[in-house]
Amino acid sequence: MENINAQMTILDVVSKYRETEAVFKRYDQKAGACLCCEELFEPLWKVAEKYHLDLNKLMYDIEEAVAI
Amino acid sequence: MMKELDCRGLACPGPVLRTKDLLENHRPDVIKVIVDNEASKQNVKRFMESQNYKVNVEIDGSLFYVIGSDEAGSEVQSEERPAPEPHVETKKIVVMIGTDRMGYGDDELGKKLMLNFLATLKEMGDDLWRLILINNGVKLTIEGSDALPILKELADNGVYILVCGTCLTYFGLLDKKDVGETTNMLDVVTSLQLADKVINI
Structure with missing residues (x-):
């Protein structure tokens, strides 16, 4: 598995690991926006910053989804 | 070579992922992607542009035809769709x-x-x-x-x-x-x- 890092865009992540789409959907409500619609081309760190999301938790959740 | 993708009913990131797969596997001269929502239209357009496609969007009711042509290839052809866009002559x-x-x-x-x-x-x-x-x-x-x-x-x-x-x-x-x-x-x-x-x- 290629390491997932915060510089990767949402598109980078979901295109490599389709199973992570569900993770982003889970975060839509916290963000108050559809992340895959509105931030598809943005890096994870920037998305987390913009929507005040916990980046470490987001990364953990993504990696957990990929590991399953 | 022209390829068409019908992405009606697909929410983001579905249309972009399908477009990405197609471009990576075939790299067609012209690609037409049909979507039915604004976010998908914007994202598919943006993705095509990032892949050096020249992009036109045609609107037909609630459908968007995102048509890209490889910059190195021919100009965008609207595939025998000579009629003007329905909304061009009217106010929006x-x-x-x-x-x-x-x-x-x-x-x-x-x-x-x-x-x-x-x-x-x-x-x-x-x-x-x-x-x-x-x-x-x-x-x-x-x-x-x-x-x-x-x-x-x-x-x-x-x-x-x-x-x-x-x-x-x-x-x-x-x-x-x-x-x-x-x-x-x-x-x-x-x-x-x-x-x-x-x-x-």
């Missing part, structure tokens, strides 16, 4: 409704006025491009609403009705919506940006 009027009643004073009167307003909107003809329903306005779209037949008639006549998904979720009405497309803030902002005129109720 967006009506944004944030309430289920019109004005202040008497709520019952306000609800009747809203029904009358919606029923009269068709007098705008082809200029009426989109209807955006936000906050309490989303209640006009749910089962049992008196406005439902009027909104359905507008939709049948080609008016694209956008219904705020966050608002539906907030009111617990996501499953009750019976007309229009559930939408997000990007669709709303893009609609306002593209409109020639916005009427705010």
